[in-house]
Amino acid sequence: MVPPLALDIDGTLTTPSGRIDPRTFELLPDWDAPVVFATGKAFPYPVALAHFLGRAETVIAENGGVAHVDGETAVLGDPAVPRAVVEAYEARGGEIGWGNGDTVNRWRETEVALSLDADEALLREVAAAAESRVEVVDTGYAYHVKSPDVSKGKALERVAEALGLAGAEFVAVGDSENDASTFGVAGESYAVANADATARDAADVVLDEGFMDGTEAVLAELRERGG
Template sequence: MFKAEAIAVDIDGTLTNRKRALNCNAVEALRKVEVPVILATGNISCFARAAAKLIGVSDIVICENGGVVRFEYDGEDIVLGDKRKCIKALEILEKHFDFELLDFEYRKSEICLRRNFDIEEAKKLVEGMGVKIVDSGFAYHITDAEVSKGRALLYVAEKLGIDPRGFAVIGDSENDVEMFKVAGFGIAVANADENLKEVADLVTPSPDGDGVVEALQFLGLIEQ
């Protein structure tokens, strides 16, 4: 059995359902875990930090799909991505699509958009601009091509003095793939994107938060 030194877990679609309701069984289970638990999300820093407090896990959060990291609740955001690249890409895309921006003023490393346009066509239009467009399942994100949850996890692991292969990670969507690749063990919940399931070491029988509980039980971090 894999022995996890730390856990990284996604929020939307993993700890929550499609209506973004937090699974209380998963919250209760995570509070019993004795190794560090880090939230890794496409959400902004203030949301992630509030969620961490509410759930009762570590103050360390990976936000904006890896573009921002924070180690202390009252600390400073560490920005790992270049939002200027994303703005240049947006200026190109605005000539072809009508957008609805989400949390633009609060995002420090990326641009978040409503899922109401052809993402594959958009990807072609910004090819070679040093950005990528990621589907979190809840929104589209224009991010610096150098940014991912995986790279942020490597950054966090180094700062904590933990081998990234000592992390077990739990997620549901495309933006979790790189995190699965750098961690020691990746668990996809049942409702996960098929691309994520392909790189996962385990797929849980149940979706979202109930799947998180099953993942923690499999890892031996909580009792059956």
């Protein structure tokens, strides 16, 4: 028996250049336990990945702002404050940084993502001055302005309960500070070698291999354990 998985996407199921690693399509379609894709990307991205893998669309998107399980979608984050913070940031001359045709935020429901080229210092200054609480998360791929009341970990607890499982039954793999909360819920957690300091500190194990190389090593070990 293999355990259920909670897998980040960027930096975890991808190549260093950001492409989905082909091994994802070899290793995950037949994984004989639930697989939750938990990402900072907008909702359509993990849904599409699950769909093309032929798996149930069991996903966590927007760093816990949206969760989907058994055909039910829950929008858990309030976008009002994040959007107001980004508007104030832009009013002070800041730029979101994606250029024309911003598909990064087009389908985003609960937060706003800014390019790593954005003025981080100004963004954090504006966020700190906001009347309501807001959090800026650096995933290594974007700055996410979100409610601090949502996280991948809280969403995983919700998804696990809907599946009739405990969060501690999951094995989690990730690479960024937004995965630390997932690591705190899962019974076993791994940070790939390219992970940031927050993820490394939160994980049970820091792998020697990065990106999909590390994830593949975890999956191989879990299969071996499961017999």
